[in-house]
Amino acid sequence: DVKVTQSSRYLVKRTGEKVFLECVQDMDHENMFWYRQDPGLGLRLIYFSYDVKMKEKGDIPEGYSVSREKKERFSLILESASTNQTSMYLCASSWSTGGEKLFFGSGTQLSVL
Amino acid sequence: EDKVVQSPLSLVVHEGDTVTLNCSYEVTNFRSLLWYKQEKKAPTFLFMLTSSGIEKKSGRLSSILDKKELFSILNITATQTGDSAIYLCAVMEYGNKLVFGAGTILRVKS
Numbered sequence: 001d002v003k004v005t006q007s008s009r010y011l012v013k014r015t016g017e018k019v020f021l022e023c024v025q026d027m028d029h030e031n032m033f034w035y036r037q038d039p040g041l042g043l044r045l046i047y048f049s050y051d052v053k054m055k056e057k058g059d060i061p062e063g064y065s066v067s068r069e070k071k072e073r074f075s076l077i078l079e080s081a082s083t084n085q086t087s088m089y090l091c092a093s094s095w096s097t098g099g100e101k102l103f104f105g106s107g108t109q110l111s112v113l
Numbered sequence: 114e115d116k117v118v119q120s121p122l123s124l125v126v127h128e129g130d131t132v133t134l135n136c137s138y139e140v141t142n143f144r145s146l147l148w149y150k151q152e153k154k155a156p157t158f159l160f161m162l163t164s165s166g167i168e169k170k171s172g173r174l175s176s177i178l179d180k181k182e183l184f185s186i187l188n189i190t191a192t193q194t195g196d197s198a199i200y201l202c203a204v205m206e207y208g209n210k211l212v213f214g215a216g217t218i219l220r221v222k223s
Contacts, residue, residue: 004155035213040122042201042215043156090156100145100161100205107154 003027006091006105013112019078021108023091029103030096032074034058034066037088037107049074050096081112115140119202119214127222130192134217136202137184144205146178146185151199151216159187159200192221 007022025032031050035043035058045058047066055066063085067075074093078085088109092102117138126132138146145163149156160169162178162185169176173192178185189196202214 009154033211040215042117042119043203043213045211088154090154100147100211101158102149102156102211104149104155104157 004091004093004103004105006089006108008108009106011108011110013078013081013110015082015112017078017081017112019081019110019112021076021078021089021091021110023074023076023093023105024072025074025093025103026072027093027095027103028071029093030071031094032068033092033094033102034064034074034076035090035092036060037090043090046076081110083112086110086112115204115206115212117202117204117212117214119200119217121217122215123218123220125220125222126192128193130221131188131190132192132219134187134189134200134202134219135184136186136214138202138204138212138214139183140204140206140212142207143180144207147203147205147211148176148185148187149201149203151201152197156199156201189219192219194221194223197221 004025033048034046049055049068065077091105120135148159160176165180173190176187199216201216203211
């Protein structure tokens with residue numbers, strides 16, 4: 001069974017803090033993604049990566065950065081958290097071929113106060 | 114701008130009812146359409162559709178795609194309380210970009 005693990009289920013941070021969200025997958029997937037999910041807006045793509053050290057901006061990259069130093073790990077970084085970044089963050093991964101089928105982590109509910 | 118629109122936004126039914134969830138899309142380079150079920154937190158894959166008119170079926174769930182009219186439906190027959198979830202529709206474009214709809218929240222009452 002494919003496993004995508006996100007380091008925290010719930011996180012509470014203060015405005016201005018630097019926040020790291022970690023995601024690890026165990027299926028040797030080439031592709032990894034970070035989404036945020038907000039009520040009424042669905043999942044919106046923040047960043048994705050097709051390979052180690054590669055990253056591409058998604059639809060809403062502002063205020064975020066990512067790091068992929070190893071194939072299995074994809075980190076999302078909020079350089080200076082703001083209240084409008086309070087959201088559910090979902091990590092996903094897939095193979096490079098047939099990459100439509102995403103495997104998701106359980107999500108991190110981030111609250112920025 | 115690419116978009117995926119799901120309807121209804123939410124739905125409450127009784128056990129045993131049949132439900133139809135809708136997904137329409139406008140994307141530049143369509144490759145496939147996917148349905149996911151999200152209970153609690155992690156969305157799980159249900160179906161991937163690439164060809165018009167070919168029904169995909171899994172137990173009480175089925176789905177079909179119409180590439181001419183740019184929509185898909187997800188049917189659930191004989192609903193059970195365990196079907197309560199958010200159902201997400203997503204369209205894959207060439208370049209591996211997935212565009213998600215806002216989801217349909219389904220609640221099945223016993």
